[in-house]
Amino acid sequence: MSERERADDTESATAATSEKLVELAKRRGYFFQSSGAYGGVGGFYTFGPQGAALKGNVEDAWRDRFAVAEGNMEIDAPTIMPEPVFEASGHLDGFDDMLVECPECGESHRADHVVEDNTEYEDAESLPIPEVEEVIAEYELVCPNCGSGLAGQAVETFNLMFATNIGPGDSDPGYMRPETAQGIFVEFPRLKEYARNQLPFGVTQIGRAYRNEISPRRSIIRTREFTQAELEYFIDPETDEPDLSSVEDVEVTLYPASEQNAEDGGEIRTTIGEAVDEGIITSPWVAYFLGVAKPWYDAVGVDMDRFRFRQHLSGERAHYASDCWDAESEVDGNWIEMAGFAYRGDYDLSKHGEHSDDRFTIFKQYDEPKTVERATVDPDMSYLGPEFGGDAQAVVQKLEDLAARDRSAFDGDAVEIDLEGETHEIPVEKTGFAVEEQTEAGEHITPHVVEPSFGVDRLVYTVLHHAYREDEVADEERTYLELEPEVAPTFVGVFPLQNDDELESQANEIVADLREVGLSVTYDDSGNIGRRYRRQDEVGTPFCVTVDYETVEDEETTVTVRERDTTDQKRLPVDDLAETLSSIREGDLEFDEL
Known part of the structure; x- marks a missing residue:
């Protein structure tokens, strides 16, 4: 017999609040703030016995679906990488958040979060800094810590990278990775060999990432150390198309940029196939992975009534992404990002190709050999050596690049190149410039990248929050977690x-x-x-x-x-x-x- 005595309406079970969930998580060993014996430190959490098991089960479920079922490889790259990697990727120059400091207590805050928490602006991160400063002044926003006014305070950029040193003494600077993706991109020259130089292929990785958040908050939703599960899928943009037949009937709730910008805009309920046909999702590859992800989220316990895909607005989209959609879940009335699905183009591989000594391309063989004209250079090193010294090889590279890009630059008596900000003229006769007919079997192409990037910690929080229930059994109050058997600790x-x-x-x-x-x-x-x-x-x-x-x-x-x-x-x-x-x-x- 059932011991349960409750109404037939199963919807009467009470849902979680964040306060209740955090208390349960600490008491039952799901997660708690780290280093509590020393007062704790913001943005770092320990997963207890239950939480580690739940997190591990979620990771295994992700691996089964996005690595094994899709036939993709998995790697495990270091979490610390040398400085040149992040110079190439752009993280040292552009991986910033907006910071505003309280003039009274000195506490630093994410300026966009202050705006979002106290105004109708939902995506302040996409606003330029001067506009954020204007909003803070217009709404007379105050410090969340002490209540002092923030109007007139400068909003500045703050780089989120954790710096370290590699080796003793005059060691090489390094950084803790802010995403697992770079560990995949920098190993592309070797990974393509494991894929037998055949596109498309995918590489997955589950691991830790680090971001020195200005104001970590909401327990494990925003932390300074977290786990990502990422897939980098490499494609030939001219020939590779996904098979949408397996996902075209998947029903999804979409919140496109057009609806976000409209005064009366709202979510759209449709199917993956219809969204592609109607141009709501412009990239078929992004659409494919949205179609794969939605039933997977359902299977691990995300409430589909509190789940949607939201398209990035133009101001918040990364400069390298032509389109990006976030998987979002509703928690305590707020939507939180759990994953991003971006079409990154050839940005990452091109940047690493420019900054490194390796080749980040794949040789694409033609169906039949082609005869083509190629501009080449064979510089006179007896001239370049004395003229440019140690920079002679750099000059050769400049000439080769210019010949491939603009052969008309060699039409005159001299050709101009830029070397470390200075313009130099080189006699064309010393460059060995020529246009030759060559028979080629193929060409080197830079693959494009489609990236589904999942935040594991946020997903764990969502699963727990959506599973939280309160009811009565035999006239006694009961709290339980309605976790899916696949992920239950x-x-x-x-x-x-x-x-x-x-x-x-x-x-x-x-x-x-x-x-x-x-x-x-x-x-x-x-x-x-x-x-x-x-x-x-x-x-x-x-x-x-x-x-x-x-x-x-x-x-x-x-x-x-x-x-x-x-x-x-x-x-x-x-x-x-x-x-x-x-x-x-x-x-x-x-x-x-x-």
Whole structure:
């Protein structure tokens, strides 16, 4: 029989608030602020036993869908990389947030967050700094810490990179990566070999990233150290198109830029196929990955009534991205970004190709050899050497680039090149310039990149928030987490009904059997059975197995299996228990079918 006594309307269960969730998370070992013994430090969180298991299950589910099922590779790159990597990627110059400092208490704040929290502006990050300063003055915004006015205070840029040194003494400067993507891009010359130089191919990575946030807030939603799960998918933009047939019927809620800019704009409910046909999503590749992601989010426990894809406005879109959509979830009435889906073009590989000594291209073979005209140079080094000294090789590179780009520059008696800000004239006769017919089997192309980038910590927070429930069972208040079995930290709790040697021995045998088939199991013999049920409900354990006296006395050895959400109970044979629960875990069997 069910122990549950509640109305038929299952929607009556109370949802979470952030305060309740953070309290539960700390008490039950999901997550808590790090270094508490030393007063804690903002923006760093420790995932406890339950949280680490949930996070690991989410990562495994992501890996299964976006690496294994899609046939993509996975790598694990270092979290610290040398300075030239981030000079090439642009992070040293443009990876900034807007900072405003309180004139009274000296506390620093994200200026765009101050605006968003206290005005109708939803995407202040996309505003230019002078306009942010005007909004702060117009609305007479104050310091969130002490209440002093911020009008008239300068809004400045603050680079989010964590700097470090590599090696002792006069060591090389390095940085902790702000995204896992660069670890994939810098290894492209080798990764393309593993892909047999055939496009398209994808490379995934799950790992830590670091951003020195001005004002981390809202527990694990915005932190200084976090986990990303990213896929960089490399394509030939001229020939590679996704097969949309598998996702074209996926229903999605979209919030395009056009609707965000309209006075009466709102969300659009459509399908992936219709969104592409109508030009709402301009990149078929981005559309494909949105179609893959939506059912995956549903499977891991994100409430689809509080989920949407929002297109970046032009002011907030990264300069390299031609289009970008965020997967967003609603938490406490606010929409938070969980993932970004961007078409990055050839920006990343081109930049690393310019700044490094390696080739970030792929050789694309023609169906048939082609005869083409190529402009070449064969400089007279006996002239360039004395003239330019150690810069002679750089001059050769400049001449080669210019010949490939603009052969008309060699039409006169001299050609001009720019070297470290100075213009130099070189006699054309000393450049060895010529236009020759060449037969080529193919050409080197720079692939374009499509990037689905997932924030794991924010997803974990969303899953917990959307799973939080409060109800009454047998006139007693109950809190439980309605986690999906695929991601729940513990799948089965096993209890002996009483502290009895025979019951405990049987319970331990069942624990061993269930663990042998790969199920996550906890054993609990502390307190009355109702209290043990409540503990497992609160951490989201889908099933509890109770070993009672019927188990050891009846001819057929059975146990009571209780389901978390309905609290329904069924007696099942011990011999079939591992197989039955494994089938439920894999989604091949429903509890109510037993």
